Amino acid sequence: MAQAMASPEETPLLGGTSNRGLVFRLEDTVRRPQPPGAHAVHALLEHLERVGFDGAPRYLGLDEQGREVLSYVPGEVPIAPPPRWAWSDDSLASVGALLRRFHDAVESFDAAAHTWPTTVPAAWRGPHVCHNDPNLDNVVFRDGVAVALIDFDLASPGSRLWDLAIAARLWVPLRDSRDARSDLVDRAPARLAVLADGYGLARRELPALVAAARATHDWCYSVVRAGAERGQRGYVEVWTPSKRAYVARGRTWLARHADRLAREVADQR
Template sequence: MPDETLLLGGTANRGFVVRVGDTVRRPLRASSTATHALLEHLERVGFDGAPRLLGVDSQGREVLSYLPGETVQAPYPAWSMTDEALDSVALLLRAYHEAVADFRPVGLAWAEPVPASYVTGLISHNDPNLDNVVFRDGVAVALIDFDLAGPGSALWDVATAIRLWAPLRPDPDTHDVRRGRSLTRFRRFADTYGLTDADRARLVDAAADNHIWCMDYVRRGAESGHPWFRQRWTTGEAELTDRTNTWFNQSSAAHHQALLH
């Protein structure tokens, strides 16, 4: 095996994802068959914003094509916090949804079900976090880490992305240039994506519900003994979760108003 280079980022698979030449090797999961079917569909329809499935190696790891570029990790580079970068994430997510719209899998086991009220038949990415988007020259060009992909909706994906990229959390808990601009970026993402009127009406509640869903996933990972989830949960994440849940309740009216102007 050629030299392996550890790829940093993420939480669930930290320490187990490596680059080998122009490929990425990742652990297989119970939902890998479903994820692989999704990646094969994206390749068939010509969507370039996702890795290609290349097989399974001799160590039982999935082999994906390596997508050159940069992902966004702390400390966040200035280019990644611009409105232009935000716009490109929204457009990439829209392009993914268009590419996956006619994918109708049957009998596949996905990783983590989203709330039933946000399932429309679309296979959403469900984790367009900052370190799961590949940029080139400041423009988002690809999504990676489809481990949490599964039946969802465009609304659920937009709510996930907008919560993380705006970001939607109390201002004192935003420690970069986005502080004080969450409402502006919230509206901008929805506008750039071109969210339908029906989904805009539900977006605020979807973002709050997404935060609860995501943090419950982290909490359960910590309680099961996963070292990186446990580290994250016990070093401030639990308290931040409570503050953010309260903030969502208190700021709901302001967020609804922001979508109107």
């Protein structure tokens, strides 16, 4: 992907992987490369505006360089290394609540009318659009409360449970204690319950949430690997031997602890 030419008035925005170094703020707008499946993503953002969902940027068109122009969403984005407040239970619950509002807002969107850049596994696919990347650096906070999702590049039809499972894996987090704060990993069942409560997930769906989290792990990193194989700069930079080892540890941890998590998270409710 070619490097965008920023004007002197533009400020680089940090975070993200696929568009690292290519996203800029200009006054109250964000300028960034158009994503794969841009027409679908833009239609989604326009739908969210029509239904009054305030938790996403507005699509404002293209600039003279062909970059998409989005409204700038003010607030704090917990880019790496995340600040301590981002890992609080209150922040976690608010992420669940934000995802629920987003999913409710897309109920009336006809996803089948568009071509999407990604496809989630068939077992977790549905008629409604998922964000598919509610990572820490894609959520805007104000006063410790999640208020908006940004970066819809990976959006595609999926299911509510699939999207929530991605959030669970990233925000609880569900990973090896060598790769996350051990106090958070130790509290994984309790924090899963916090996220589920924030979303309003029914207790009967908790085991399926854990199963989906395992599936999201391989799917999400297959996106990164494919981007690296295509030579996409941000993905190439991140898909290092150490990252591949990190991914393997995460897969092993989820396989080892999935049954315990499904059992213990129900006891937290």
